[in-house]
Amino acid sequence: MPELPEVEVVRRGLAARAVGRTITGLEVLDARSLRRQSGGEDRLRAVLLGARISAVVRRGKFLWLRLADGPTADGAVSDGGGSDGAETGEALMAHLGMSGQLRLTTGETPDPAREASEGPASDPLRHRRVSLWLDDGSRIDLVDQRLFGGLWASPLVPAPDGLPAGEGSPDALLPEAAAHVARDLLDPAIDLPEVARRMRTRRAPVKALLLDQALVSGIGNIYADEGLWAARVRDDTPGAALSQRTAHALLRETAAVMRRALAVGGTSFDALYVNVDGRSGYFARSLAAYGKEGEPCPRCGTPIRRRAFAGRSSHFCPRCQRAPRPPRSRPTEGPSR
DNA sequence: CGGGCCCTGGAT
DNA sequence: ATCCAGGGCCCG
Numbered sequence: 001m002p003e004l005p006e007v008e009v010v011r012r013g014l015a016a017r018a019v020g021r022t023i024t025g026l027e028v029l030d031a032r033s034l035r036r037q038s039g040g041e042d043r044l045r046a047v048l049l050g051a052r053i054s055a056v057v058r059r060g061k062f063l064w065l066r067l068a069d070g071p072t073a074d075g076a077v078s079d080g081g082g083s084d085g086a087e088t089g090e091a092l093m094a095h096l097g098m099s100g101q102l103r104l105t106t107g108e109t110p111d112p113a114r115e116a117s118e119g120p121a122s123d124p125l126r127h128r129r130v131s132l133w134l135d136d137g138s139r140i141d142l143v144d145q146r147l148f149g150g151l152w153a154s155p156l157v158p159a160p161d162g163l164p165a166g167e168g169s170p171d172a173l174l175p176e177a178a179a180h181v182a183r184d185l186l187d188p189a190i191d192l193p194e195v196a197r198r199m200r201t202r203r204a205p206v207k208a209l210l211l212d213q214a215l216v217s218g219i220g221n222i223y224a225d226e227g228l229w230a231a232r233v234r235d236d237t238p239g240a241a242l243s244q245r246t247a248h249a250l251l252r253e254t255a256a257v258m259r260r261a262l263a264v265g266g267t268s269f270d271a272l273y274v275n276v277d278g279r280s281g282y283f284a285r286s287l288a289a290y291g292k293e294g295e296p297c298p299r300c301g302t303p304i305r306r307r308a309f310a311g312r313s314s315h316f317c318p319r320c321q322r323a324p325r326p327p328r329s330r331p332t333e334g335p336s337r
Numbered sequence: 338c339g340g341g342c343c344c345t346g347g348a349t
Numbered sequence: 350a351t352c353c354a355g356g357g358c359c360c361g
Contacts, residue, residue, distance in 0.1 A: 003355070032344080061356080098356055099345080127345085147344050148356060204338065213357080220355055269355075270347095290355090310339070312355090 002096045004184055004218030005258050006266035006273050006281065007061050010102050011168055013276030014065075015056040017104055018140060022070040023048045025133030033129035033142055036093075036177070037152035047090050047153040048132065054087065057174075059166035060184040060217025063102075064091040064154070064175050090153045091175040097148025099127075103141045104276040124271065124278055145272065152177070163189040184218035185255035186262075196247035199239040206242060207235035208310060210254065219254060222267055222290045225315045227254025229289040229297075235314045237324035260286065289315040 002010070026045045028034060037044050051067040058064075067088045094102060103125070130142040130151055142151055154175035159165040165174035167187065183190040195216050199209050209215055210224040219227070228235055230253035233246065242250070261267055265281030269291070274280055284291075288298045293306035297317035305318050 006355085035343090095356085097344090098354070145345055146354085146356095208338080211356090222355055267355080273355075311341085313353090 002061065002100070002266070002273050003220035003223050003258075004061060004186065005223075005261040005283070007058055007063055007096065007218075008167065008186070008262055009266045009275050009281065010096075011056050011058045011063055013104065014063075014102065014140070015168060017138075017276070018053050018065075018134065019055060020053065021134040021136060021138075022050065022052045023067075023132050024135050025049070025131075027131040027133065028129075029131075030129040030147070032147050033144060033150045034152060036150050044151070044153055047088070048092065051088055052085065054085075055169045057091075057166040057168035059174065059178055059187070060181050060213055061095065061220070062166075062175075062178045062181055062217075063094045063096075064166075064178065065094070066091055066156075066169060087156070089156055091156055093152050093154045093175050093177050094142070095149050097144065097146065097150070099146040099272050100142060100144040100149030101272075101274055102276060103143055103274075103278060105139050105141055106137070124274075154178070161189075181213055182215055182217045185216060185251060185258060186218070190216070192248060192251050193244070195251060196242075196244055199247045200242055200244065202239035204239055205236045205309075206233060206239055206250070207314060209239050210250075211310075216251065218258070221312050221314075222287070223254060223258055223261070225290040226257045226288060227251075229315075229317060229321060230254070230257055232321050234321045234323050235309055235316055237322075241324050289317065291315065 026048055028041045034041055034044060050070045052070040053065050054068040055066040057066060067090055068085045069088060125141060125143055127143050127145045128141050129144050132140040154177035156173040157176050157179060159172040159174050162172045164170050165172055198215060202209055207224050207228060210219045227250060231250040233250050261283035264283050265275060266273065267283040268280035269284055289304055292304040292315055294303050297304055297320060300320045302317055302319040304315055306313050306315050
């Protein structure tokens, strides 16, 4: 669920309060959340225990904790030649899937009084799957109703282009597990004209291209619909039918929507997306198309339409989002006119 | 590149 | 009982 703005809200929360802390414990309540961890819980424990969180980094919807050797009781240095605090070379990957949350808690467990009065369904941690215990007694909890998210360790590798790998660290290092993920729309190192050109080499519908994390990352169903609405592009327009100017504008508009969403804490439809303190974002009230079937388009008043698209739903204004025009000729030459 | 699948739970 | 949900990956 959470798309780039929501994951960035979580990243900022963790960066502010977990960096510098040492991981002292790992609690696995549901092993399915470690599905992507080879070697399972034991391997993850070996990577995490005693490690200090040195940075929280994000690329698209993928989040990772950089890990350094923590303080050792006997003062020994575990890494050959490195000083105390050297990077371990492994990152802790986190993906929230559709329903994942990372919460920072002070160690309190469910409130019995609330449970008695409102029932267990009111417990925000009832889908807690994994907890990392930190040296100040607090916890990072992975809460994930649908179990599409998860945690796993992945070795850091150099970013091929030598540029900062993601938001939250200046280093050109990213986890192997995120190496296939393209830069996202809020990444200062992204080359938008180049992404636009690549979109125009593809025949797939433009919405599928926006959702292709290997082309441009961080966009999910909500921001794809909102970006297409803002740029007045119909979801089924083939990439190759876009002018360079329109493709570029679409990317810029989608980035602008995400920036506005980030500024108000992201989009929450329900309790399934919240920040590390359990608070909702406010962007849902600013959506123009997503989830607005039958409601008037904020631009022209025409009812927003919804239809199935690649197994999901797509929302658009049938009037001001132009239907794709049949390709006039080879879309090979540069920008029209 | 579309389709099925991984899951749970709320709404209808 | 059935449908639906904001993601990603593997399959053919």
